[in-house]
Every structure is written in C-alpha cells, then in structure tokens.
Amino acid sequence: MKTSGISIGLAAALTLMSSTSSFAVTEISWxxxxxxxxxxxxxxxxxxxxxxxxxxxxxxxxxxxxxxxxNAGIAAFRAKQAPDIIQxxxxxxxVMMAAEGAIKxxxxxxxxxxxxxxxxxxxxxxxxxxxxxxxxxxSFPYNSSSPILYYNKDIFEKAGLDVDNPxxxxxxxxxxxxxxxxxxxxxxxxxxxxxxxIHLENFAAWNNLSYGTKENGLAGxxxxxxxxxxxxxxxxxxxxxxxxxxxxxxxxxxSEAKQIFLAGECGILTESSGGLGDIVKSGMNYGIGQLxxxxxxxxxxxxxxxxxxxxWVFGGKSDEKYKGIAAFFNFLSSPEIQARLHQVSxxxxxxxxxxxxxxxxxxxxxNPGRETPITQMMGKAPTENxxxxxxxxxxxxxxxxxxxxxxxxxxxxxxxxxxDNAVTRGNAxxxxxxxx
Amino acid sequence: MTPRAIFPNKFLPYLLLAPQLAITAIFxxxxxxxxxxxxxxxxxxxxxxxxxxxLANFRHVLNDPNYLHSFQVxxxxxxxxxxxxxxxxxxxxxxxxxxxxGRGIYRTLLIWPYAIAPAIxxxxxxxxxxPSIGSIAVMLRSLGVYWDPLLNGPQAVILVVAAAAWKxxxxxxxxxxxxxxxxxxxxxxxxxxxxxxxxxxxxTIIFPLLAPTTFFLLVINTVYAFFDTFGIIHAVTxxxxxxxxxxxxxxxxxxxxxxxxxxxxxxxxxxxxxIVVALTAVQFRYVERRVHYG
Numbered sequence: 245m246k247t248s249g250i251s252i253g254l255a256a257a258l259t260l261m262s263s264t265s266s267f268a269v270t271e272i273s274w275x276x277x278x279x280x281x282x283x284x285x286x287x288x289x290x291x292x293x294x295x296x297x298x299x300x301x302x303x304x305x306x307x308x309x310x311x312x313x314x315n316a317g318i319a320a321f322r323a324k325q326a327p328d329i330i331q332x333x334x335x336x337x338x339v340m341m342a343a344e345g346a347i348k349x350x351x352x353x354x355x356x357x358x359x360x361x362x363x364x365x366x367x368x369x370x371x372x373x374x375x376x377x378x379x380x381x382x383s384f385p386y387n388s389s390s391p392i393l394y395y396n397k398d399i400f401e402k403a404g405l406d407v408d409n410p411x412x413x414x415x416x417x418x419x420x421x422x423x424x425x426x427x428x429x430x431x432x433x434x435x436x437x438x439x440x441x442i443h444l445e446n447f448a449a450w451n452n453l454s455y456g457t458k459e460n461g462l463a464g465x466x467x468x469x470x471x472x473x474x475x476x477x478x479x480x481x482x483x484x485x486x487x488x489x490x491x492x493x494x495x496x497x498x499s500e501a502k503q504i505f506l507a508g509e510c511g512i513l514t515e516s517s518g519g520l521g522d523i524v525k526s527g528m529n530y531g532i533g534q535l536x537x538x539x540x541x542x543x544x545x546x547x548x549x550x551x552x553x554x555x556w557v558f559g560g561k562s563d564e565k566y567k568g569i570a571a572f573f574n575f576l577s578s579p580e581i582q583a584r585l586h587q588v589s590x591x592x593x594x595x596x597x598x599x600x601x602x603x604x605x606x607x608x609x610x611n612p613g614r615e616t617p618i619t620q621m622m623g624k625a626p627t628e629n630x631x632x633x634x635x636x637x638x639x640x641x642x643x644x645x646x647x648x649x650x651x652x653x654x655x656x657x658x659x660x661x662x663x664d665n666a667v668t669r670g671n672a673x674x675x676x677x678x679x680x
Numbered sequence: 681m682t683p684r685a686i687f688p689n690k691f692l693p694y695l696l697l698a699p700q701l702a703i704t705a706i707f708x709x710x711x712x713x714x715x716x717x718x719x720x721x722x723x724x725x726x727x728x729x730x731x732x733x734x735l736a737n738f739r740h741v742l743n744d745p746n747y748l749h750s751f752q753v754x755x756x757x758x759x760x761x762x763x764x765x766x767x768x769x770x771x772x773x774x775x776x777x778x779x780x781x782g783r784g785i786y787r788t789l790l791i792w793p794y795a796i797a798p799a800i801x802x803x804x805x806x807x808x809x810x811p812s813i814g815s816i817a818v819m820l821r822s823l824g825v826y827w828d829p830l831l832n833g834p835q836a837v838i839l840v841v842a843a844a845a846w847k848x849x850x851x852x853x854x855x856x857x858x859x860x861x862x863x864x865x866x867x868x869x870x871x872x873x874x875x876x877x878x879x880x881x882x883x884t885i886i887f888p889l890l891a892p893t894t895f896f897l898l899v900i901n902t903v904y905a906f907f908d909t910f911g912i913i914h915a916v917t918x919x920x921x922x923x924x925x926x927x928x929x930x931x932x933x934x935x936x937x938x939x940x941x942x943x944x945x946x947x948x949x950x951x952x953x954x955i956v957v958a959l960t961a962v963q964f965r966y967v968e969r970r971v972h973y974g
Contacts, residue, residue, distance in 0.1 A: 315937050322727045339940065343726040487831075494830055497920065509812055640939035650921035654831040676740075676941075679722065679731075 357570020410533030520590030532613030798911030833924030
C-alpha cells in the first residue's frame with residue numbers, strides 16, 4: 245500500500261511539472277541529420293529563435309544520417325509519436341509526397357499561422373522542387389545545395405595546369421586529371437562524391453538530357469528510366485577507363501571521396517556546395533569551378549537541380565504548435581539568417597532577398613566562386629529535363645545504380661551494360677513500388 | 681538422480697517463471713508474430729494504405745535472383761568466417777595449454793577481443809585496410825597487391841570475413857581451452873610413453889575427444905556469421921561493392937530501412953527465423969546426443 249501511495253504522488257507531481265512547463269512554452273521538436281559544422285548551425289539557429297521570443301521553444305534532436313532520420317520519423321509516425329518537424333533529404337522527397345495523409349503542407353502552415361507567404365520571394369528552382377504539381381509548397385527548403393567542382397591549386401601548379409582556370413567541360417576534366425597523374429603531381433587526378441546525384445541526376449539536368457519519362461517523375465509516378473542514352477554511356481565509359489588507369493578514384497557511394505581530396509590524393513573533386521565548410525576548415529589552397537558539362541549535348545550547360553534537404557511538418561498536431569512552426573519558418577527565411585547560413589555553410593540561400601543582400605555586401609567579390617552554385621541553378625529557365633528527379637523509391641533506385649556502377653568500375657561490365665542493367669532493374673523496382 | 685523440487689503453492693512456480701515468460705513474449709513472440717503478419721501485407725512506408733497480399737511477398741522474394749545471390753554470399757561468408765575463427769582458435773588453445781608460466785595472462789589477452797563491439801571491430805579493420813590511409817593497405821600495395829575493397833568484391837569479402845572471424849576467435853579459444861582441460865591427462869601421457877609424437881597425439885587423441893566442442897562451436901559460429909555480423913558489414917562495406925557482401929541479414933535491413941519495402945523485408949526475416957529454428961534444432965538434437973561428458 246505504501247509504495248503505491250508514493251508512486252501515485254510521484255506521478256501526480258510529474259504531471260504537474262510537465263503541465264506547468266507546457267503552459268509556459270510550446271515545445272517544437274525538430275529531428276535533423278546535420279553533423280559536424282552543420283550541426284552547430286542547427287543548434288545556434290534554434291537557440292537564437294528561442295531567445296527571440298518566449299512562447300515557443302524549438303528542440304533540435306540529431307537522429308543520425310539522412311536515411312536514418314527519415315526512418316526514425318517513419319517509425320515514430322507509425323507509433324503515433326511523430327516529431328513536429330523532420331528534416332528529409334532530397335531523395336526522400338518522393339517518399340514524403342506520397343504520404344499525403346501524414347504531413348501538413350508548409351504553405352498551409354505559414355498562411356494559417358498568419359505569416360505572409362509570398363512564393364515569388366523564394367528561389368524558383370528550389371521551391372518548384374518541393375512543391376506539388378499544382379504549386380502548393382509542401383516542405384520548407386532548409387539546406388539546398390548544388391554540385392560544383394573543387395580543385396587543389398597546389399596540385400594544379402605542380403602539374404603545370406592553369407591555376408585560375410579550372411576545367412569547364414568533362415573532356416577538359418579528363419585531360420587535366422590525366423596530366424595530374426602522369427606528371428606525378430598527385431597519385432590520382434579526379435574523384436567525385438555521390439556518383440548517382442552528380443553524374444546521373446545532375447548530369448542529365450545540366451546537359452538537358454532526360455533522366456526518365458514523365459518529366460523525370462514530376463508529372464507522374466510510372467517513370468521509365470532513360471539513363472542508358474548514348475551520352476550517359478560515353479560519360480561513364482570514360483570514368484570506367486580512367487578508373488582502370490588510376491586517374492579516377494572511387495571513394496564510395498556518398499561523400500567519402502571528400503576525404504581523398506582533403507588528403508591531397510586527388511587534384512579535382514566534384515562535390516556538393518554544402519561540403520565547402522570542411523574544405524575551408526582543412527586550410528587547403530582550393531579553387532571552385534562550375535560543374536563541368538558535356539560539350540556534345542545540345543543546350544548544355546542548362547541548369548543544375550537542388551540537392552540537400554527540406555523540413556517537413558507532420559499532421560495532427562495542435563494549432564498552437566503549428567503557429568510556433570510558422571513563426572520558426574518565418575524566422576528561418578528572414579534575409580539576415582538566410583544570408584548568414586549561405587555564407588557560413590555553402591548552402592544556397594532560399595530567398596531572393598538573402599541572395600541580393602549577400603551580393604550587395606560584396607561577399608562574392610571577396611570569395612570568388614561562391615556564387616557559382618546559385619548561378620548554375622538559376623542561370624536558365626528549367627526545361628522538362630532539369631526541374632528535378634522525383635521517384636517514390638529514389639533511394640532504392642540510387643542503390644541499384646551504385647551497384648551496377650561499382651561492377652563497371654571494377655571492370656566486370658562495360659558502361660553500356662551497367663546502364664542497361666540499371667535501367668532494367670530500376671524500372672522493375674519503380675513498378676513494384678507504385679504497386680503495378 | 682537429483683531430487684525433484686516440490687512446490688506446495690500452486691501459483692508460486694508460475695510467479696517465478698513470469699519474468700522469463702514476459703521477456704520471451706515481449707521480445708520474441710510479439711515481434712515474431714508482427715513479422716509474420718507484416719510479411720503478408722503490402723504497405724506504403726507510413727502505413728497509410730495496407731493491402732493483404734497473402735504469400736505474394738514470399739513468392740517475390742524467392743524468385744528474386746538478388747535474394748538467391750545473397751543466400752550464396754551468406755553461405756560463403758559463414759563457412760569462411762567459421763573456419764577462419766575456429767582453426768586459429770584451436771591452434772592457440774593447444775599452444776596456450778602447454779604454457780606453464782603466466783598461463784592466466786595469455787588466456788586473458790586472447791579472450792580480450794571478444795569484448796569489442798562488432799561495429800568497432802569493423803572500424804578497426806576498415807581503418808587498417810583503407811586503400812588511402814590504412815597501414816596494412818600501404819604494405820600490401822608495396823608488395824604489389826592491387827588492394828581496393830571499395831570496388832573489388834572478393835577483397836571486400838575477405839575484409840569482412842577477417843574482421844568477423846578475428847572477433848570470434850576469442851570465444852572459440854575459451855571453449856577449446858575448456859574442452860582441452862576435460863581430456864584426461866593420463867590418456868595423453870600413456871600415448872607419450874608408448875612413443876606417440878606430439879602431432880600423432882593431437883590427431884589421434886586430442887582432436888577426436890574435442891569433437892563435441894568443435895561441432896558445438898561450428899553451429900555457434902555459423903549462427904554468429906549469419907546473424908551477428910550486421911554491425912561489421914554495415915561499418916565496413918555497407919553490402920557493397922555491387923552486392924558482394926550483402927548477406928541475408930543485411931538485405932533484410934536494406935530492403936526494410938533503406939528501400940522501405942516493409943512487407944518483403946518482413947518475409948525475408950520470417951525465412952531467416954525458419955533457418956534459425958532449424959539450426960537450433962540441429963544443435964540440440966545432434967550435439968546433445970554426441971557429447972562425451974568426462
């Protein structure tokens with residue numbers, strides 16, 4: 245009897261404590277996947293928002309890698325314990341969009357929360373990617389990035405290459421890479437992170453080639469891949485041949501190759517603009533160029549497509565929470581915050597105003613190359629091929645592509661065979677995922 | 681005969697069993713029944729639409745050439761890991777048995793690696809064999825071996841097998857040492873007096889008498905290679921390159937958590953459950969019958 249009395253008292257005390265705290269401030273949980281330097285940014289932003297007002301408190305929680313965070317969110321939703329805000333990477337966009345009953349569109353939250361939401365104030369390429377075909381913005385673009393070329397100026401100099409003019413086309417990259425290797429300036433010429441994102445999805449958009457039918461999936465779910473077209477084959481056969489000669493070095497499926505570049509093993513790297521932080525930190529004498537294009541492609545260079553991640557809000561929460569989330573997103577899209585995010589992390593600014601402010605401040609003159617990811621994405625009005633890639637199971641399709649490309653680079657198959665296999669297997673997986 | 685325990689109270693035995701039963705129910709029966717149920721559904725990741733499809737998931741999995749491939753990978757991986765974990769362990773145990781001075785120190789040191797978490801063991805090996813910075817990779821390259829487990833499938837398999845086996849050697853060592861102590865010294869000494877050499881004594885006396893231990897360890901190591909090596913594979917290769925190191929367990933994870941095909945992933949875990957039950961049955965029936973106690 246005695247123990248149960250104590251436990252009842254304890255429970256009552258706990259309830260009291262929790263109810264008083266929730267009376268004071270509404271807590272908003274934010275699950276994210278930002279590690280290292282970008283994690284500090286998340287914590288600083290939350291802290292600044294919490295100190296700027298007293299009604300809401302954003303609580304960021306690190307949940308591991310991008311896929312791990314998405315899975316944690318899905319599992320939590322199924323257990324009816326979903327967080328309020330979750331950061332989902334670009335390839336998870338299709339998964340989230342298909343879950344219409346689970347999420348609440350950000351456009352709705354903003355307008356219901358009394359925040360004036362003017363879509364024209366946001367960078368069109370980014371907003372279009374995170375919107376429904378009818379134009380409703382579904383998620384808030386938090387960190388958007390675009391793949392660019394980084395090069396090690398010391399290695400370029402040793403190899404006798406022009407330090408101020410990085411290669412602009414893929415044939416130029418292959419030439420420069422070969423020269424780096426043969427001159428002994430570095431053990432390898434070129435490496436790249438995220439082959440699927442940079443050399444397939446962005447290669448297609450940047451060279452105005454189709455990645456798949458149905459406008460790469462933006463106009464319908466039953467997509468058939470078209471990545472075995474001649475220019476893709478030519479591009480990957482080059483990579484396969486260069487791998488054999490040790491001119492190109494494969495680092496892994498995600499961003500592992502950045503370490504090879506940072507270690508000074510390769511002279512050229514293609515990586516997300518969001519990887520800039522680590523490269524700056526390393527103290528390397530680096531240069532930035534735009535993503536190389538394929539000169540044989542008509543209309544190239546077109547525009548690149550956004551990578552990175554956006555913030556999704558789960559449905560079924562209290563109005564009070566949604567109001568707080570609207571205030572938080574409003575805070576995030578303020579020009580000062582956006583401009584700072586962009587300048588510190590290398591991610592793209594989400595609003596035009598932040599971009600213009602950064603421009604006016606003279607930041608780009610002082611930091612040449614930092615405007616590249618934006619001009620790449622905004623330079624031309626997007627075509628059917630360059631609005632983005634959206635598949636309900638893009639993570640799975642990327643896995644398939646990676647597997648086939650790895651076999652190709654190991655010399656087990658040609659580029660043509662690898663891409664044909666990727667298309668066949670990818671199409672079958674898409675059919676299965678949409679239940680056909 | 682041991683005296684039979686008598687419980688005058690009818691409820692006490694059940695009460696004493698309750699915690700164990702609760703654990704079994706919560707951590708085995710409940711998830712297992714969930715897996716069985718989910719293996720017959722087709723569902724979107726968020727569980728918003730659910731469709732009962734009967735055995736379609738099983739049919740799909742068993743007709744998938746990638747699944748059969750991962751079966752092969754698992755068998756090669758398990759046999760290699762079990763062999764590589766047991767042979768050195770037996771050798772070390774026989775040697776350690778001969779040590780007279782400082783026996784305890786030797787044993788402790790040899791048992792040590794068992795305390796390391798699989799993911800950490802994986803990272804250690806990954807670090808040593810990293811093509812760019814690993815010290816062993818550098819040595820291999822200077823010997824003229826083209827070492828690149830990121831692209832070369834067989835090399836990746838060798839790497840995960842080595843990492844998985846290394847961790848298990850300690851466990852096997854422990855059991856072999858115990859097994860060796862159970863062998864009557866008089867037998868070995870009698871053989872020695874009769875003029876049998878060291879090798880002869882090992883193969884004709886020690887090895888046969890260790891057979892029950894060896895068989896027990898073979899089953900345990902196979903189960904270990906099947907199910908407990910996820911952490912190592914996840915840390916070292918992530919199933920790649922291609923699908924060279926994608927074992928059955930890794931495929932369950934990948935299909936379920938990366939590809940979000942929950943029904944198929946559940947069907948695969950049900951198949952794995954059947955395999956475990958079979959392995960355990962073999963172990964109990966066969967091993968228990970063949971063990972020589974003293």
